[in-house]
Amino acid sequence: MFPPLSRHVWSLSRTTAFLAILWLILRLARDSPATTTTTTTTSSPSSHSPHAADADADAIARQCRLHGWKPFLPAGGSPRQRRKVYDLVLVNTELDQLEIRLNTTFAHVDYYVLVESARTFTYRPKPLHLRAALAGPRFAPYASKLVYHELEFPPGYKPRSAWQIEALQRNALFTQVFPRLARERDVAGSSSSGGGGGGGGERAPSPGTRFYYYSFQWLHRGPEWPHPQATYYQGLQGTVLPEDLRMGIGGKGPWPLRELRRWWERGGVSNASWHCSSCFATVGEVVGKMGSFSHVGLNKARFRERGWIVERVRNGRDLWDRKGEAYDRVDNNTDVPEFVRQNRDRFAYMLDRDGPSAGFVDSEPEKGGRER
Ligand SMILES: *[C@@H]1O[C@H](CO)[C@@H](O)[C@H](O)[C@H]1NC(C)=O
Ligand SMILES: *[C@@H]1O[C@H](CO)[C@@H](O)[C@H](O)[C@H]1NC(C)=O
Numbered sequence: 001m002f003p004p005l006s007r008h009v010w011s012l013s014r015t016t017a018f019l020a021i022l023w024l025i026l027r028l029a030r031d032s033p034a035t036t037t038t039t040t041t042t043s044s045p046s047s048h049s050p051h052a053a054d055a056d057a058d059a060i061a062r063q064c065r066l067h068g069w070k071p072f073l074p075a076g077g078s079p080r081q082r083r084k085v086y087d088l089v090l091v092n093t094e095l096d097q098l099e100i101r102l103n104t105t106f107a108h109v110d111y112y113v114l115v116e117s118a119r120t121f122t123y124r125p126k127p128l129h130l131r132a133a134l135a136g137p138r139f140a141p142y143a144s145k146l147v148y149h150e151l152e153f154p155p156g157y158k159p160r161s162a163w164q165i166e167a168l169q170r171n172a173l174f175t176q177v178f179p180r181l182a183r184e185r186d187v188a189g190s191s192s193s194g195g196g197g198g199g200g201g202e203r204a205p206s207p208g209t210r211f212y213y214y215s216f217q218w219l220h221r222g223p224e225w226p227h228p229q230a231t232y233y234q235g236l237q238g239t240v241l242p243e244d245l246r247m248g249i250g251g252k253g254p255w256p257l258r259e260l261r262r263w264w265e266r267g268g269v270s271n272a273s274w275h276c277s278s279c280f281a282t283v284g285e286v287v288g289k290m291g292s293f294s295h296v297g298l299n300k301a302r303f304r305e306r307g308w309i310v311e312r313v314r315n316g317r318d319l320w321d322r323k324g325e326a327y328d329r330v331d332n333n334t335d336v337p338e339f340v341r342q343n344r345d346r347f348a349y350m351l352d353r354d355g356p357s358a359g360f361v362d363s364e365p366e367k368g369g370r371e372r
């Protein structure tokens with residue numbers, strides 16, 4: 001179904017604490033009343049003064065030069081206009097990570113599109129954790145930028161594989177949400193004058209991600225995590241879909257051109273974000289994740305055993321005993337999201353897995369052991 005390289009990338013991403021992520025950079029080409037309101041309420045305070053806007057422009061130009069890019073200039077628009085940034089997140093159970101993400105990027109993102117499914121990747125029913133949480137106070141500080149959508153399965157949907165369900169869920173971040181956004185917030189208006197260009201190609205430079213496992217104490221050995229990806233909004237029909245973007249496939253034009261363009265547009269900024277895989281507060285979530293993701297082959301009884309999970313996580317060893325999956329210990333890691341640093345006690349499990357319970361809050365402490 002996927003080329004071998006993609007398959008490898010795919011398998012690395014299986015156990016992600018965060019699913020299906022991409023930045024969708026949307027060109028704000030025209031100041032319609034609807035978009036003006038949005039921009040005013042969401043742009044950082046500094047961009048309201050012309051002086052600060054110049055400083056911003058300088059900083060952007062410097063940053064671009066480092067990578068050989070050119071700053072985006074809206075066609076015929078004022079340099080104060082800018083693209084809107086949409087962050088598309090498929091949410092499973094990882095509400096801590098979601099909160100950290102929102103807190104960390106809130107000033108830079110215009111909207112977070114959050115899609116949640118009432119079924120797992122293996123098509124079993126599951127509770128809508130996020131919907132429940134959104135009814136409470138926890139996410140209230142971020143509510144102004146959240147666009148929630150419960151995944152809709154097509155009528156009579158008969159999935160042939162877990163991969164197919166996962167692709168459907170990921171693509172739904174765009175296909176099930178943006179038509180509505182286009183109607184309600186005039187995103188279509190801004191894209192039509194954006195034309196084909198969008199200030200670049202189909203795929204935008206994407207962040208390279210520091211790839212941790214279990215906590216910020218265990219760094220995955222090997223290359224950076226190659227997600228999330230970014231793209232430009234090119235209308236409801238023309239935008240690269242999340243699944244193609246993530247897998248590095250698809251694109252416009254005939255085959256050799258398509259490949260060439262993808263190669264040309266590869267690259268991004270190294271060490272630009274964090275990813276913490278299987279970063280869970282409870283053993284229950286680890287087990288739940290094992291049962292809900294697409295690698296049904298790895299979902300064996302012995303891997304779901306509490307003692308096994310605690311031992312693996314505490315010692316930074318692979319949960320599934322996979323060959324070549326190794327994690328290097330980082331002592332007293334300070335390169336963690338600010339929000340985690342500010343809330344050390346709450347996120348203790350993300351910083352330290354050394355205790356007898358490996359930081360899991362639902363684990364039985366061993367006899368004679370001291371809970372940390
Ligand atoms: C992020 O969290 C800090 C507390 O750790 C809080 O002061 C701040 O207001 C939060 N940011 C947003 C955008 O809510
Ligand atoms: C990644 O960036 C952070 C923050 O700038 C820095 O502290 C850290 O040393 C960098 N890590 C690597 C491997 O470059």
Ligand SMILES: *[C@@H]1O[C@H](CO)[C@@H](O)[C@H](O)[C@H]1NC(C)=O
Pocket residue numbers: 331332
């Ligand atoms: C990490 O911090 C602890 C407590 O602050 C200290 O005892 C320990 O020596 C530090 N470890 C390293 C490798 O720096």
